[in-house]
Amino acid sequence: MSGNTSVTRVDVSSVAQAQRVPVHFLPCEIEHNGPAQVSEYLTTTTKDCKLEKTVSFRGRGLKGQELSCPQGYTGLVLKETNKPSSDHEDRTLRVSSVFDKLTYWNLETPPNSDDTVVMAMDWPELAEAIHGPVED
Amino acid sequence: MDLSRFETDNSVSCRLVSEIPDVCRTEDCCLGIDEAGRGPVLGPMVYGICFCPVSKKQALKDSKVADSKTLTEAERENLFQKLDEARSYVGWALQVLSPNTISTSMLQRTKYNLNALSHDTAIGLVQYALDSGVQLKEVFVDTVGSAEKYEDKLSKLFPAIDVTVRPKADSLFPIVSAASICAKVARDRIVKGWNFAEDLGDVDTDYGSGYPNDPKTKAWLLKYLDPVFGYPQFVRFSWSTAQTLMDSKGVTVHWDDEDEDGEKAAQRQNNKSMLAYFSAGGNDQNPSRQTHRFFTERRLKSLDTL
Numbered sequence: 075m076s077g078n079t080s081v082t083r084v085d086v087s088s089v090a091q092a093q094r095v096p097v098h099f100l101p102c103e104i105e106h107n108g109p110a111q112v113s114e115y116l117t118t119t120t121k122d123c124k125l126e127k128t129v130s131f132r133g134r135g136l137k138g139q140e141l142s143c144p145q146g147y148t149g150l151v152l153k154e155t156n157k158p159s160s161d162h163e164d165r166t167l168r169v170s171s172v173f174d175k176l177t178y179w180n181l182e183t184p185p186n187s188d189d190t191v192v193m194a195m196d197w198p199e200l201a202e203a204i205h206g207p208v209e210d
Numbered sequence: 211m212d213l214s215r216f217e218t219d220n221s222v223s224c225r226l227v228s229e230i231p232d233v234c235r236t237e238d239c240c241l242g243i244d245e246a247g248r249g250p251v252l253g254p255m256v257y258g259i260c261f262c263p264v265s266k267k268q269a270l271k272d273s274k275v276a277d278s279k280t281l282t283e284a285e286r287e288n289l290f291q292k293l294d295e296a297r298s299y300v301g302w303a304l305q306v307l308s309p310n311t312i313s314t315s316m317l318q319r320t321k322y323n324l325n326a327l328s329h330d331t332a333i334g335l336v337q338y339a340l341d342s343g344v345q346l347k348e349v350f351v352d353t354v355g356s357a358e359k360y361e362d363k364l365s366k367l368f369p370a371i372d373v374t375v376r377p378k379a380d381s382l383f384p385i386v387s388a389a390s391i392c393a394k395v396a397r398d399r400i401v402k403g404w405n406f407a408e409d410l411g412d413v414d415t416d417y418g419s420g421y422p423n424d425p426k427t428k429a430w431l432l433k434y435l436d437p438v439f440g441y442p443q444f445v446r447f448s449w450s451t452a453q454t455l456m457d458s459k460g461v462t463v464h465w466d467d468e469d470e471d472g473e474k475a476a477q478r479q480n481n482k483s484m485l486a487y488f489s490a491g492g493n494d495q496n497p498s499r500q501t502h503r504f505f506t507e508r509r510l511k512s513l514d515t516l
Contacts, residue, residue, distance in 0.1 A: 106438055106461040114409040115439040119221065130221075132440050132456070132463055133313030133447020181465065182319055194508035 081164045084152065088169040097149065097176040099141075099191060100131060126184055127177065138179040141191065144198040149173040211290065211392075213399060220254075220405060221310040221443055225335075226396070227303040230342045234301055237263040240348040241339055242386035243332050244379070246393035248324070250420030251449040252427065253401040255312060257305040257328070258393030259335045260385055261344055266299045267384065275387040283398055290395045293388055302392045303338055305331045306400065309446045316448035319467050328354045333367060340368075348372045350386045352379040408442040410434070422451040437461050 098116060120129040120138075127138040143149050153170035178185050178192070185192060216224040241261040248255055262270055273292050281289070293300050307327065315322040332351065339346055349371050353360060361375035376382060380390040401420060406413050414433065418426025431452065434441060437460045445452050505511070 101466070103464040104438065104461060105463070110438040111436060115436065115442070118409045119407045119443060121221075130310055130314050130443065133310075133317045133452075134465065135314040135318070181467070190507070190509045194510055197508065197510055 080158070080162055083164065083166045084150075085166055085168050089150075089172065092150075092169045092172045095151070095171040095173060097151070097173045098138075099176050099178045101136065101179055101181045102131070102134075127179075129179070131179075135182050136179040137182065137184045138177050139185040140175055141178045141185075141195065142175045143173070144195050147198055149176065211294075211396060211399070213396065213403075216254075216306045216308075216400065217403070217405060220308055220400070221407060222308055223311045224306045224308070225303065225338070226306065227338075228297060228301045230301050230344060231262075231297060231299050233263055233299050234261060235343040235345065237265060237345060238347040239345050240264050240267060240350065240385050241336065241344070241346055242379070242383055242389040243335065243349065243351045244386050244390035244393055245328065245332075245352070245354075246390065246397040247401075247420070248328075249422075250427075251422045251431070251446050251451045252309065252417055252420035252444055253404065254309055254397060255307045255328075256393040256397040256400070257307065257331045257335060258302060258389040258391075258396070259304075259332075259339060260293070260300065260302045260388035260392055261339055261346070262296075262300045262385065262388075264347060269296075270300065270388060271384045273384075275384050275391060280381070281391075286391050286395050286398070289388075289391050293391065300388065301339075301344070302389065303335055304392060304396050305335055306396065307331060308443070310443040313443075313445075313447040316446075325355045329360065329363065333364070336364075336368060336371075346371050349374070350379050350383040351375045352386060352390070353377045404444055406442050406444060410442060413442075422449065431455055432459075435459050 096112070096117070098112065116129060116131070120127055125139065127140075129136050129138065149172060150169050151171040151173070152167040154165060154167050156166070158165055178189070180189065187193070211226070213226065215226060239261050240263075241259055243257070243259050245258070246256045247253055273289070273296065275289050275293070293302070312324070312327070315327055316324060332354075336346070336349060346368075349364065349368070351360065351364065351373070353375050357375045357377060361373055364373040364375065365371075374383075379386040381387070401417075402415070404415070414430065416426060417430040418424040420427055422428070428451075431441075431445070432455065434445075435455055440447060440456045440460055441452060447453070447456075501511075
């Protein structure tokens with residue numbers, strides 16, 4: 075934080091090799107950073123009826139919905155391959171995968187327009203209105 | 211007994227029924243209720259009702275149905291066969307509560323405990339018999355929780371029916387034994403042929419009785435623990451056996467409705483303690499800039515560090 079002069083770089087060229095992957099946003103905090111058997115457990119048990127998806131995670135019922143990234147935006151999953159040993163060194167992040175939609179899950183209640191993530195998608199459009207160039 | 215309706219989707223609760231014998235719609239009937247698979251950490255819990263005309267009680271008794279727990283699996287299958295042969299006057303219905311239904315109910319935000327779930331299931335089955343035109347006069351139930359309270363509850367709901375709730379009703383009343391046989395046969399078959407919705411390859415089906423203290427069940431639970439997802443839907447996540455194993459061998463998962471020590475939760479979420487506000491120096495990072503509600507409500511942060 076303060077007094078830290080290191081630079082964090084995103085290796086943009088890695089986007090080209092990045093795979094498009096399904097992304098799930100779960101209503102809980104999982105103390106795990108690494109691979110998980112998502113397709114074996116979650117995808118295979120997900121039920122898709124009309125507009126609502128249902129599944130359970132750790133015995134709790136979830137309701138979900140597909141959420142698209144704001145128009146013109148791409149979601150990135152960043153990965154740090156070589157963690158620096160001190161905070162003075164520069165850091166490089168690679169784009170490990172990209173996504174243009176994600177499955178957003180709520181605990182027991184269906185996702186709705188008051189949910190944080192759903193609302194967050196409003197920002198780019200608003201930002202454009204505030205900060206975008208003004209046309210004469 | 212056709213289980214295919216449950217087997218096509220074994221994640222939900224499902225009702226399986228026999229034909230209603232014509233005679234049950236015209237003559238006064240008795241009905242027994244029992245369940246199978248209440249204790250196991252694996253597989254569904256099956257609720258069963260069995261009914262026949264009061265005049266056929268003796269015939270049922272002569273067929274030597276007995277408490278399903280005292281019988282071997284083969285004997286139960288045999289007796290179920292007999293019940294099936296008596297289909298001109300004996301009917302049954304089952305409610306299969308999938309392990310996933312049990313887990314998600316018991317772990318719901320507003321907890322729905324197993325006793326409440328059991329009572330509601332039993333009530334639903336009695337209502338089904340009534341709705342199907344069965345002339346119910348007597349109902350016999352094996353107790354779940356306090357027999358007296360349960361009997362009271364059922365009598366109030368079904369005032370026209372004479373309700374008897376007894377511990378060990380399955381060994382006292384043949385119609386309850388019959389219900390217990392139907393339920394147990396269904397549970398055994400379902401557990402044996404469980405179709406895992408998860409993509410786990412060839413699953414070892416040597417899971418023993420499913421009771422938490424069975425060494426085979428324990429070994430199976432150890433073998434099939436996934437650090438992130440925990441277990442396939444075949445396991446009841448609400449059982450302490452499963453939870454203890456996930457706590458010790460899996461990764462920790464936090465939910466926002468969990469009872470968690472306030473201070474610990476704050477620490478985890480990187481919140482400052484109340485005392486920090488009173489300490490000298492006012493080491494607020496940037497007191498001049500407060501984030502607008504628009505951003506906090508959307509959990510949007512400007513990214514300056516990772």
